[in-house]
Amino acid sequence: MTLIDLANPTRFLSLTxxxxxxxxxxxxxLLALGLYQSALAPDDYQQGATVKIMxxxxxxxxxxxxxxxxxSLSALGTLVWRHPLADVSAKAAAPIGAxxxxxxxxxxxxxxxxxxxxxxxxxxxxxxxxILFLMYLGLIxxxxxxxxxxxxxxxxxxxxxxxAINIPIIKFSVDWWNTLHQPASVLRIGGSTLDKAFLxxxxxxxxxxxxxxxxxxxxxxxNEILRRRVRALQMQQASLPRR
Amino acid sequence: xxxxxxxxxxxxxxxxxxxxxALIGVLFFLTVVVLMPFAVGPDLALLKxxxxxxxxxxxxxxxxxxxxxLFAADHDDGSLDLLTMSRxxxxxxxxAKAVAHWLVAGLPLIVATPILGLLxxxxxxxxxxxxxxxxxxxxxxxxxxxxxxxxxxxxxRGGLLLAVLVLPLSxxxxxxxxxxxxxAVIEPAGFGAPFSILCALSLAGLVIGPLAAAASLRHGLx
Numbered sequence: 001m002t003l004i005d006l007a008n009p010t011r012f013l014s015l016t017x018x019x020x021x022x023x024x025x026x027x028x029x030l031l032a033l034g035l036y037q038s039a040l041a042p043d044d045y046q047q048g049a050t051v052k053i054m055x056x057x058x059x060x061x062x063x064x065x066x067x068x069x070x071x072s073l074s075a076l077g078t079l080v081w082r083h084p085l086a087d088v089s090a091k092a093a094a095p096i097g098a099x100x101x102x103x104x105x106x107x108x109x110x111x112x113x114x115x116x117x118x119x120x121x122x123x124x125x126x127x128x129x130x131i132l133f134l135m136y137l138g139l140i141x142x143x144x145x146x147x148x149x150x151x152x153x154x155x156x157x158x159x160x161x162x163x164a165i166n167i168p169i170i171k172f173s174v175d176w177w178n179t180l181h182q183p184a185s186v187l188r189i190g191g192s193t194l195d196k197a198f199l200x201x202x203x204x205x206x207x208x209x210x211x212x213x214x215x216x217x218x219x220x221x222x223n224e225i226l227r228r229r230v231r232a233l234q235m236q237q238a239s240l241p242r243r
Numbered sequence: 244x245x246x247x248x249x250x251x252x253x254x255x256x257x258x259x260x261x262x263x264x265a266l267i268g269v270l271f272f273l274t275v276v277v278l279m280p281f282a283v284g285p286d287l288a289l290l291k292x293x294x295x296x297x298x299x300x301x302x303x304x305x306x307x308x309x310x311x312x313l314f315a316a317d318h319d320d321g322s323l324d325l326l327t328m329s330r331x332x333x334x335x336x337x338x339a340k341a342v343a344h345w346l347v348a349g350l351p352l353i354v355a356t357p358i359l360g361l362l363x364x365x366x367x368x369x370x371x372x373x374x375x376x377x378x379x380x381x382x383x384x385x386x387x388x389x390x391x392x393x394x395x396x397x398x399x400r401g402g403l404l405l406a407v408l409v410l411p412l413s414x415x416x417x418x419x420x421x422x423x424x425x426x427a428v429i430e431p432a433g434f435g436a437p438f439s440i441l442c443a444l445s446l447a448g449l450v451i452g453p454l455a456a457a458a459s460l461r462h463g464l465x
Contacts, residue, residue, distance in 0.1 A: 079458065131411050138408045145400050154462035155394045159408060162390055162455050166412050169444070173415035176437075177422065 007084050009225045016218045023215045030208035037201035053111040055201055059209035060104035064132060065167075067097030067213065071139075072164040075157035085221070087153030088228075090160065091143055092220035096213060098136035105129055124178035128171045135163050149228060246331050247339040254343035257316075265347040268309040269355050275301040276359045287364040294363040295424035298373050299380075301359075302352050303417055306381055307409060309348045310388035313340060314396040314460070323396070323460075333457040341389050341452065349381040372427030372434070376441060380420040383445040386452030387412045393456035397463020416444055 038055035071093045077086030108126060109119045120126070139156060146152035258265040279297045283289060290297075317323035326336050353374050360370035391409035398404075419437040426433035 079462070131414060134407075134411050138411065141404060141407060142394070142398075145404055146398050151398065151463065155398050155459055158390070158455050158459040158462070159394060162412065162451065165451060166415075169415050169447075170411070173418045173440075176440075177418045 009085065009088075012085060013222060013225060016222055020215065020218055020222075023211060023218070027208060027211040027215050030204060030211060034201055034205035034208045037204055041197055041201050050111060050114050051198070053107055054198070055205045057104060057107040057111060058202060059206045060100050060107060061129065062206060063209055063213055064097060064101035064104050064129070066210070067093050067100060068132070068136075068160070068164060068167065070217070071097065071160045075160040075164075078153050078157040079161075085225075087149065087157070088221050088224045089217070090153065090156060091149070092224050093217055094136060094139050094143060094156075096216050096220065098133065098140060100209075100213070101129060101133040101136055105133060122178070124171075124175045127178070128167075128174045131170055131174070132167065135167070139163070246329070247335055250326075250336065250339045251343040251346075254340055255347055258343070258347040266351060268305045268348045269351045271308060272301045272305040272352050272355060273359065275304060276362065279363075291364045291366075291369075294360065294365045294369060295373050295376075295428070296421050297363060298356060298359060299377070299417060299421050299424065302356075302377055302381060303384060303413060305352055306349055306384045307388050307406060307413070310344070310385070310392045310409075311395065311402065311405060313344055313389060313392040315392070318396045327460065333461060334453045337389065337393070337453040337456040337460070338449075341385050341456075344389075345382055345385045349385055352381065353377045369424070369428045373424045375427075376420045376423045376438065379438060379441045379445060380416050383416045383441070383448040384413055386445070386448030387416070389452045390455045390459065393459040393463070397459050416441065419444065 034055065038052055041052065041055070043049050043051065071090050074086045074090035074093065077083040078090065105126070108129070112121060112126075113119050139159060142156050142159060143152050146155070276297060279293075280290060283293065314323060317326065327333055329336070356374040356377060357370050360373060365373070388405075388409050390412075391405040394408065395402075395405045419441045423434055423437035423441055426437060
């Protein structure tokens with residue numbers, strides 16, 4: 001089974017129909033396990049119970065980057081290999097990625113309120129997350145601006161790849177900008193110094209969220225394929241001569 | 244090479260003649276800068292502090308708004324199809340068009356900077372610094388904006404969509420441009436690093452912009 005075998009949408013639909021229930025089940029199980037473990041995790045000596053926001057916040061933030069990576073691979077698939085499902089994958093991933101980015105921003109802001117005393121801080125990481133969110137929204141706007149999916153697909157692919165080059169540059173420049181303006185005003189919580197009691201639930205949650213993404217992505221791709229078929233049928237219907 | 248030079252010359256001539264609208268960008272730049280004191284108040288000290296940022300924002304918006312027509316006019320009269328079919332690589336054609344556009348729309352912004360600096364109570368050092376950073380940074384804006392202009396032509400959509408797509412990509416240029424201009428006023432030692440990065444961004448745009456614009460034109464026009 002290679003990627004080319006999946007080029008046939010019908011085969012893709014029948015395969016994902018078999019896989020999806022198992023994936024959804026595994027996601028639900030892992031999410032339940034992760035949430036249970038996070039609930040049992042001890043309170044932080046400084047942050048108290050609010051440290052538990054981390055178990056939702058960090059996986060969301062990881063996935064917001066990961067989804068752009070998935071879209072970039074799909075964009076290459078569209079432009080280079082002309083894989084028929086690549087643009088379906090790219091289109092289905094964009095709203096999911098935007099949702100993960102939005103959740104990361106919201107949970108981060110809710111976490112920031114008790115910790116930093118403010119909902120929003122022009123901190124480098126927060127700012128680059130916000131810009132990433134804006135770029136997701138721009139990409140979705142591009143998808144929605146054009147009726148013909150294949151034409152929109154190639155434009156979105158170019159923009160996704162330009163974004164993939166630009167996101168590290170933006171991240172670097174925002175880091176630089178922030179250190180210039182307000183050095184070390186916010187105490188960052190070091191990820192590497194995490195205790196095992198926090199690390200294991202966090203990793204479980206990260207895997208669970210990744211599975212959640214794969215499940216949602218496959219389901220959204222199925223919907224997109226069906227939507228395109230409906231559109232094709234409607235256009236066929238409209239072009240028939242009236243009797 | 245001669246073909247590219249001819250293209251640059253043609254684009255400049257078309258832009259300078261009636262209907263080309265080459266100087267609209269400068270007029271817009273002037274208007275945005277004039278609006279600023281009404282928003283923040285006629286406080287000369289405050290304007291002096293905000294001056295580099297205001298000038299950079301104005302230049303960013305001006306160069307973005309004029310880019311809308313970079314490919315659209317050629318697409319309307321069909322010459323873009325001829326350019327796409329010519330033997331010269333489309334990437335080089337995009338590069339030539341960007342250079343021509345920068346000469347008629349970007350360079351006047353830099354020429355106008357000293358006068359606008361006067362309005363914003365900037366001293367000579369600060370004005371020179373802003374003009375220098377604009378000289379190094381506006382090519383990057385042109386090259387990033389060109390990608391958006393090519394997408395807009397390929398999709399037959401322009402205007403706001405173009406701005407929404409391109410503005411986030413120009414954040415690094417804005418950050419380093421304003422940082423270098425401010426550094427030149429406050430502590431001259433801090434000028435080198437952001438200025439070099441600004442030049443690097445322009446050079447990177449020189450490579451990425453034509454490639455991406457040509458790709459979206461090639462895929463969009465068929």
